[in-house]
Amino acid sequence: MSDWTRRTAAELADALAAGEVTSVELTRAHLDRIAEVDGAVHAFLHVDAEGALEQARASDARRAAGTTASPLDGVPIAVKDVLATSGLPTTCGSRILEGWIPPYDATVVARLREAGLPILGKTNMDEFAMGSSTEHSAYGPTHNPWDLDRIPGGSGGGSAAAVAAFEAPLAIGTDTGGSIRQPGAVTGTVGVKPTYGGVSRYGLVALANSLDQAGPVTRTVLDSALLHELIGGHDPLDSTSIDQPLPSLVDAARQGAGGDLTGVRVGVVTELGGEGYQPGVLARFQESLDLLVKAGAEVVEVSCPSFVHALATYYLILPAEASSNLAKFDAMRYGLRVLPEHTDNPSAEDVMRATRDAGFGDEVKRRIILGTYALSSGYYDAYYGQAQKVRTLISRDFAAAFEQADVLVSPTAPTTAFRLGEKLDDPMAMYLNDLATIPANLAGVPGISVPSGLAEEDGLPAGFQILAPALADDRLYRVGAALEAALAEQWGGPLLDQAPELEGASA
Amino acid sequence: MPETPGSSGSPSARVEITRDEVAHLANLARIDLDDAELDHLAPQLSVILESVASISGVAGDDIPPTSHALPLTNVFREDVIRPGLTAEQALSGAPAHEQQRFSVPRILGDEQ
Numbered sequence: 140m141s142d143w144t145r146r147t148a149a150e151l152a153d154a155l156a157a158g159e160v161t162s163v164e165l166t167r168a169h170l171d172r173i174a175e176v177d178g179a180v181h182a183f184l185h186v187d188a189e190g191a192l193e194q195a196r197a198s199d200a201r202r203a204a205g206t207t208a209s210p211l212d213g214v215p216i217a218v219k220d221v222l223a224t225s226g227l228p229t230t231c232g233s234r235i236l237e238g239w240i241p242p243y244d245a246t247v248v249a250r251l252r253e254a255g256l257p258i259l260g261k262t263n264m265d266e267f268a269m270g271s272s273t274e275h276s277a278y279g280p281t282h283n284p285w286d287l288d289r290i291p292g293g294s295g296g297g298s299a300a301a302v303a304a305f306e307a308p309l310a311i312g313t314d315t316g317g318s319i320r321q322p323g324a325v326t327g328t329v330g331v332k333p334t335y336g337g338v339s340r341y342g343l344v345a346l347a348n349s350l351d352q353a354g355p356v357t358r359t360v361l362d363s364a365l366l367h368e369l370i371g372g373h374d375p376l377d378s379t380s381i382d383q384p385l386p387s388l389v390d391a392a393r394q395g396a397g398g399d400l401t402g403v404r405v406g407v408v409t410e411l412g413g414e415g416y417q418p419g420v421l422a423r424f425q426e427s428l429d430l431l432v433k434a435g436a437e438v439v440e441v442s443c444p445s446f447v448h449a450l451a452t453y454y455l456i457l458p459a460e461a462s463s464n465l466a467k468f469d470a471m472r473y474g475l476r477v478l479p480e481h482t483d484n485p486s487a488e489d490v491m492r493a494t495r496d497a498g499f500g501d502e503v504k505r506r507i508i509l510g511t512y513a514l515s516s517g518y519y520d521a522y523y524g525q526a527q528k529v530r531t532l533i534s535r536d537f538a539a540a541f542e543q544a545d546v547l548v549s550p551t552a553p554t555t556a557f558r559l560g561e562k563l564d565d566p567m568a569m570y571l572n573d574l575a576t577i578p579a580n581l582a583g584v585p586g587i588s589v590p591s592g593l594a595e596e597d598g599l600p601a602g603f604q605i606l607a608p609a610l611a612d613d614r615l616y617r618v619g620a621a622l623e624a625a626l627a628e629q630w631g632g633p634l635l636d637q638a639p640e641l642e643g644a645s646a
Numbered sequence: 647m648p649e650t651p652g653s654s655g656s657p658s659a660r661v662e663i664t665r666d667e668v669a670h671l672a673n674l675a676r677i678d679l680d681d682a683e684l685d686h687l688a689p690q691l692s693v694i695l696e697s698v699a700s701i702s703g704v705a706g707d708d709i710p711p712t713s714h715a716l717p718l719t720n721v722f723r724e725d726v727i728r729p730g731l732t733a734e735q736a737l738s739g740a741p742a743h744e745q746q747r748f749s750v751p752r753i754l755g756d757e758q
Binding site (some may be wrong): 239240241242243334335336357361376378379381448450451452454455462466467470471472473474475476479484485486487488489490491492493495496499501504505507508509511512515521522524525526527528529530531532534564566567570583609 | 649659663667668671672674675676677678679680683686690691693694695697698700702703704705709710711712713714716718720721723726731734736738739740741742748750751752753754755
């Protein structure tokens with residue numbers, strides 16, 4: 140019997156079209172896999188077996204009637220728990236939203252449903268997407284399928300681990316400072332942050348409105364392109380949504396897989412490498428770069444001097460926006476309500492304080508307080524105002540760099556997956572994980588992380604990041620697919636073939 | 647309150663955030679923090695603040711701020727009626743409700 144969980148989404152779509160398998164069979168295979176390994180991985184916060192199978196049956200009926208809804212109709216998917224799903228709990232990894240069932244769907248979720256993808260469940264994440272390890276989830280961390288003692292990245296560690304552990308062929312993530320790309324890097328999977336405004340944010344519980352972007356989490360570049368085309372495009376419900384058609388992403392991925400990058404200029408960003416980067420990560424990066432040259436690309440070195448300020452800029456803008464966004468969790472209209480102890484007849488404000496203390500974890504409290512500080516009068520200009528100006532400088536650096544190069548590249552994350560617990564109480568060390576991914580969010584440009592191989596010193600996956608100008612997401616797919624093809628040839632198959640079998644999983 | 651960041655002219659100037667200030671900010675943010683939490687969070691916030699303070703003075707007065715990644719203008723839609731949530735749906739997640747309304751604790755203090 141063929142193990143459907145090992146196939147790519149594109150292969151599954153072909154098998155469905157050829158009548159070799161039904162959506163119910165595919166969905167059941169993935170639900171079985173979840174039952175088998177998710178006790179150890181903990182990628183899911185909620186599994187909706189019944190709902191997924193019902194959607195799969197509807198998909199099979201459509202196919203039988205010759206009315207398939209999309210190229211991925213019938214291929215199951217997992218959704219990060221930060222997107223509102225009507226009828227399914229949406230917790231954002233927080234106690235404050237425990238058990239909350241939204242009365243509406245996020246646009247991304249609505250598009251998945253319209254396209255016929257059965258939704259397997261909701262994936263684990265750092266609370267309100269604040270973190271780089273999923274350890275800030277109120278429901279316990281996700282474990283990296285490559286080594287269960289290590290972090291799967293974050294905040295979207297659940298989505299990345301779900302596809303890396305073959306629990307789902309596809310997943311949705313969100314990326315505010317690297318939450319799709321960094322988990323992709325440390326789990327040996329592919330993750331794409333689209334151009335800001337390229338995928339609707341309606342129904343995405345906001346962390347930092349001006350930085351958040353939903354995108355695909357998959358095992359191959361082509362699968363990301365297929366999913367991106369499905370969820371992307373203009374949405375009138377999101378006022379920051381770009382009112383333009385997407386470039387052709389699937390075509391770009393197929394073209395790239397052909398392996399010819401003649402004429403493509405690849406810019407290596409001086410500031411995103413060197414000190415602070417693990418030697419094995421840098422070695423895999425250089426090897427990937429050499430493969431791009433072999434494919435015909437021309438490599439130039441570009442300097443983006445303001446990038447050294449990106450981390451500080453991000454950790455002012457993000458807490459400022461987050462502190463204001465999270466003010467809505469006030470225990471009045473939805474979510475947790477906790478009555479303070481030792482107070483008779485407490486006021487709404489007393490209840491708010493007690494609820495927010497009980498409902499938010501440490502990292503959320505840290506960032507809310509930091510944001511409140513950065514926005515307070517007397518500090519606004521020095522911190523928030525200054526950060527917004529540096530953001531302009533970073534955008535200008537990108538603009539100058541993209542005059543010399545078609546895409547920019549760097550390692551996705553400075554290190555491979557670290558051990559669970561290692562950086563939990565050292566916020567600055569945790570924040571450094573996003574050093575290379577943050578500039579793209581600040582400027583709104585798209586980025587992808589593609590597995591670049593295993594670091595020699597620890598045998599764990601590293602990622603290769605490709606960045607493109609705003610609206611040129613197709614370049615990510617062309618260059619990403621070319622690199623993926625060259626590396627797969629070298630390895631004799633996808634990187635995940637080298638991942639250890641998970642305990643409990645029958646071979 | 648600490649001195650205004652960057653006023654010393656040195657980007658590595660020490661920016662301390664005291665335990666009392668954290669308590670004050672937590673109050674503004676409507677979060678009850680007990681003593682143990684204040685002891686735990688205050689030093690961590692100082693470390694973070696010290697690192698982010700490095701950007702003061704990086705951009706000159708002539709640099710315009712960017713608030714959004716792409717240039718945006720206001721977006722309007724046609725003024726037509728669209729279905730919204732029903733009262734039942736809107737109240738479905740409420741901690742308490744009665745007579746199709748959110749039921750909340752008293753909003754005025756004793757002395758008011």
